[in-house]
């Protein structure tokens with residue numbers, strides 16, 4: 514076999530089917546509330562050299578979509594299924610709520626476990642812990658080091674719970690000894706230390722779920738304060754520095770993966786769980802909106818895949834099709850050649866190595882929450898009822914095709930004002946402000962051509978609006994079952 518044929522054979526074996534020849538280590542890094550504009554490779558104001566280096570040779574998921582807040586996004590990631598199928602579409606879990614992903618759902622680490630992986634998780638869970646069965650260590654992770662909720666104190670870890678450790682041998686403890694240790698450091702260093710104990714020949718699925726850059730904005734060490742500049746304003750300066758910190762520890766994790774022989778077989782994903790919170794210094798420029806909104810700024814995130822296994826032709830390239838947070842479930846399993854569980858996934862396995870969806874998606878339910886209802890009087894337009902189906906347009910929802918995005922109800926969580934932001938990156942020009950039209954209950958955007966959602970075209974395309982409303986009506990039925 515000559516060299517060219519041999520190389521073609523290797524390429525086909527590794528990527529021809531979207532799989533790696535050997536089960537790769539999957540290191541999935543989630544940076545909480547990271548804004549669309551808040552990494553150095555897209556914004557010169559931000560200092561994130563380690564992430565930038567990884568991003569340079571990565572495959573970027575250009576049209577990546579989350580849910581607008583923590584719990585729903587993480588639930589969609591863990592289940593590969595829309596939130597409405599198990600009732601977790603409405604905001605985040607509070608400390609004393611008996612809420613969690615139902616035990617009937619198969620979670621991603623369970624699927625990896627079944628496929629021979631070691632599984633571990635560090636950091637924020639926020640998917641319910643009101644019984645032991647609902648905790649991450651009993652949902653597929655061999656080992657869990659982190660905290661069950663969100664918005665905790667970075668030093669004292671006390672948002673209704675503490676920093677918690679569960680070892681595979683059944684040892685459980687609250688890590689009171691870590692009181693006073695900054696959580697990002699604690700999370701990263703525990704993972705780094707555990708890599709000494711793992712065998713790089715056994716595949717590892719790690720969910721590295723940083724607390725950064727979610728609030729609260731707290732004091733940071735003096736050496737970090739010197740490193741990052743940031744824009745005017747205390748919130749922005751603090752956020753810039755939090756990015757410096759998480760970037761530093763991602764660099765440390767990569768260094769250790771290399772030292773211990775994991776790196777050559779690793780797929781590293783870096784992404785966020787929802788849009789940045791502009792009220793706490795984040796930027797989603799040039800997108801409209803922020804965390805909690807269903808405008809792009811709330812649900813579209815940066816995401817990239819870095820792997821030494823990627824062929825040169827894919828390094829620095831972009832996957833252009835719509836990729837939803839539920840798609841990670843089947844896509845990551847596909848990389849590993851693992852079987853999907855029996856559960857009926859909404860996520861689609863994406864053939865990102867060939868820049869196409871493996872299964873063509875006609876539409877994506879990007880958001881639907883029947884408990885978020887706007888006032889009817891806001892919009893006096895009538896939307897037709899067809900085929901004995903209807904959808905109440907006061908309900909907050911988003912449905913997508915590759916080229917169109919339909920929003921119903923009220924799109925913003927904290928209000929659609931953008932004028933409060935001082936930095937021009939939040940408001941690229943006045944046109945973005947002029948088209949907010951707070952009274953509208955149905956908006957249609959040609960989202961590929963108009964990613965800033967400036968021009969509502971719902972009055973120009975009534976048939977398309979009807980078609981998408983009918984699809985929403987079909988999803989609404991799920992809620993009644």
Ligand SMILES: [Ca+2]
Pocket residue numbers: 545546582583727786787
């Ligand atoms: Ca979040």
